[in-house]
Amino acid sequence: MILQRVELNVAKEFARIPGPRKRAEGEFSGEEFLETQLRPRFIEAQQSGATLHVNLDGTVGYGTSFLEEAFGGLAREFGVREVEQHLEVTCTDEPYLQDQIWKYIRNANKIR
Amino acid sequence: VRWTFCVLLLLVGVLVGFILGLIVPGLRAVSWTPTLTLGDALHALAILLVGVVIDYVYASQTSSKQSDTKLLLDLVTDARTALHALEETSAVCKSGKKLAQEERADLLSAERDLSNAVHSIEEGLGHCSVKLHKLDFEKLKDARVKLKESLTDNPFPGPYDPLSLRTIRDGFTLMRNELTRMAFAINRR
Numbered sequence: 001m002i003l004q005r006v007e008l009n010v011a012k013e014f015a016r017i018p019g020p021r022k023r024a025e026g027e028f029s030g031e032e033f034l035e036t037q038l039r040p041r042f043i044e045a046q047q048s049g050a051t052l053h054v055n056l057d058g059t060v061g062y063g064t065s066f067l068e069e070a071f072g073g074l075a076r077e078f079g080v081r082e083v084e085q086h087l088e089v090t091c092t093d094e095p096y097l098q099d100q101i102w103k104y105i106r107n108a109n110k111i112r
Numbered sequence: 113v114r115w116t117f118c119v120l121l122l123l124v125g126v127l128v129g130f131i132l133g134l135i136v137p138g139l140r141a142v143s144w145t146p147t148l149t150l151g152d153a154l155h156a157l158a159i160l161l162v163g164v165v166i167d168y169v170y171a172s173q174t175s176s177k178q179s180d181t182k183l184l185l186d187l188v189t190d191a192r193t194a195l196h197a198l199e200e201t202s203a204v205c206k207s208g209k210k211l212a213q214e215e216r217a218d219l220l221s222a223e224r225d226l227s228n229a230v231h232s233i234e235e236g237l238g239h240c241s242v243k244l245h246k247l248d249f250e251k252l253k254d255a256r257v258k259l260k261e262s263l264t265d266n267p268f269p270g271p272y273d274p275l276s277l278r279t280i281r282d283g284f285t286l287m288r289n290e291l292t293r294m295a296f297a298i299n300r301r
Contacts, residue, residue: 017217020269026210061220063264094224095231100257 006045008037011058021065030069038070042078045086056091067097068104075108180240184298187236191229192291198222199284202263206277211269223260226287230256233294247297255290259283 010018014037019028038054045052056062075083083105091097201222204215211219230252237244244250262283267276 017213017220019216021266026269059220060217061224063216063220063268064261065265065268068265094227096227096253096256 004050006041006048006050006052007055008041008052009055009058010037011055013037016058017060018062018066020063021069030066030073033066034070034073038074039077042074042083042086046078046082050086051088052086054087054089056089056097057093059093061094062097064100067101071101072104072108075105080106080108181298181301184233184236184240184242185295187229187233188291188295188298191226191233192288194222194226194229195284195287195291198226198259198263202280205263205270205272205280208271210271216269219263223263227256227260237298242298242301247294247301249294252290252294255283255286259287 010033014033015028017028018030018033019026021029022031023029042052044050071083071089074087087105089098089101198219201218204211204219233252234244234249237247237249259280262276262279267273272280
């Protein structure tokens with residue numbers, strides 16, 4: 001069966017209060033999100049030729065470090081073009097977040 | 113104010129004409145017999161009508177622009193309030209300790225409020241058909257991103273060292289200055 005869209009809701013499936021960048025810095029980190037949620041779902045979407053839709057609504061907010069580690073990390077692992085082809089993010093709670101995430105994806109390989 | 117100015121202008125015109133009539137001897141010799149034809153009356157009516165239309169258009173445009181400016185400045189004030197709230201919330205960063213989960217949540221939430229307040233200004237400018245590049249709106253957005261990064265990039269969730277605290281302070285100053293600049297730019301557009 002070919003999936004059109006793989007869904008990932010951060011607030012419902014991961015945490016309402018996203019944490020820091022690395023696991024060592026605290027719980028619900030960007031690193032943990034990448035490893036346990038984002039990467040597996042992205043691979044699922046990639047393999048079935050679908051789009052991974054990440055819904056960022058419902059949390060209290062996101063730190064720069066969390067977003068960069070998760071989405072920048074995804075682009076460092078799979079490449080910017082691949083991520084652009086299979087990823088879609090929405091956040092009606094904070095409209096500027098989408099632009100920021102795409103900036104982190106496109107600048108993923110720059111030294112921070 | 114506009115009508116007072118027009119009446120004043122008329123009075124000054126009459127006064128200047130009267131004085132010129134007294135001073136310049138040649139003018140006293142000129143005789144003038146007033147006549148009024150239907151053509152003259154229609155001509156005067158047409159000029160009056162054009163004047164009224166121009167005044168109406170000018171008045172409606174000015175009034176609409178003034179209301180827009182007031183609404184936009186209110187949005188800037190909202191952003192200033194959100195910035196102030198974020199500054200108060202971020203005071204916990206000075207504790208020298210790692211932020212507790214509740215403090216982290218408050219900080220992220222306050223930062224989101226500021227982000228959305230800036231977004232509202234952008235939306236408002238769009239509704240008023242203001243070209244964003246004319247106001248250098250990107251500079252305000254960049255200042256907001258820099259402030260967010262200073263608060264929630266490394267070393268979030270703390271402890272924040274003196275250098276990080278200085279970056280945060282600079283971020284707030286830049287954001288405050290940008291909001292002030294935006295208020296003046298909106299007022300002078």
